[in-house]
Amino acid sequence: MKPDFEFERRAHARGYVRVAGVDEVGRGPLAGPVTAAAVVLDPACIPQGLNDSKKLTKKTRARLYNEIMEVADVSIAHASVEEIEELNILRASHLAMIRALEGLRQSADYVLIDGNMVPNGLTVPAETIIKGDARSQSISAASIMAKICRDCVMLSLAQQHPGYGWETNMGYGSKRHMEALQNLGVTPHHRRLFKPVHKMLYQDKNLSD
Incomplete structure (x- = not known):
C-alpha cells in the first residue's frame, strides 16, 4: 500500500x-x-x-x-x-x-x-x-x-549531552541509552515520568535515603 x-x-x-x-x-x-x-x-x-x-x-x-x-x-x-x-x-x-x-x-x-x-x-x-x-x-x-x-x-542535544547515543537512537530506549542512564544519570531533557527514567530516579532516591 x-x-x-x-x-x-x-x-x-x-x-x-x-x-x-x-x-x-x-x-x-x-x-x-x-x-x-x-x-x-x-x-x-x-x-x-x-x-x-x-x-x-x-x-x-x-x-x-x-x-x-x-x-x-x-x-x-x-x-x-x-x-x-x-x-x-x-x-x-x-x-x-x-x-x-x-x-x-x-x-x-x-x-x-x-x-x-x-x-x-x-x-x-x-x-x-x-x-x-x-x-x-x-x-x-x-x-x-x-x-x-x-x-x-536530537542531534543537537546529543552534542550537549554526549554518551547517550541520541545521535543514533533519537532518544529511544536503546541498550546504549539505558546503559548511559545507569552510568551518567538523568538529563533535563529526559521525560521523568516515563517508566524507565522514573524508575532510575526512584532508585537513586532510595539509595540516597
Whole structure:
C-alpha cells in the first residue's frame, strides 16, 4: 500500500480548498520533545515517492524534505519535555499538532490527521486516518518533515549531552541509552515520568535515603 491523494480529493470535492496533513513523531522516546508537522500540498506539484517516513531511507527522506519545502506550505512545531510531563504524551502530541497548524502561512480549512483522535481545541473540520502516513500523501509529507526536524533536535542535544547515543537512537530506549542512564544519570531533557527514567530516579532516591 502506498499513499495517494484520494482523501485530499474528497475534501476538495466537498468545497475545502486548503487541506493539511498532520503527523507527529517522538511519542515513544525517553528524551526530547514531541514534534508535529502540518503540510498543505499543491495538487499540481506533489513530490514523487512520498510514504510513511519509517519506510524510507535516510537519503530518500532528505531528498523529499527538500522537495516538500520547495512546493508546499509547511509548519513544524514541538511540545517540550516539561509540557509532556504536565499534560501527558498524548495531549502534548496534540498540542504540537495544533501549533503546527497555527504556523502555516495560510490557515488550513480541512485537516487530515494520522491516528484515531482529533486534538482537543482544534477548530477546523478534521478527519482521522489510521495509518494515515501510509495512506495520505499529505500526512506522508508531514511524517517526513516531523521526523527530520526532530532528528535534528536530537542531534543537537546529543552534542550537549554526549554518551547517550541520541545521535543514533533519537532518544529511544536503546541498550546504549539505558546503559548511559545507569552510568551518567538523568538529563533535563529526559521525560521523568516515563517508566524507565522514573524508575532510575526512584532508585537513586532510595539509595540516597
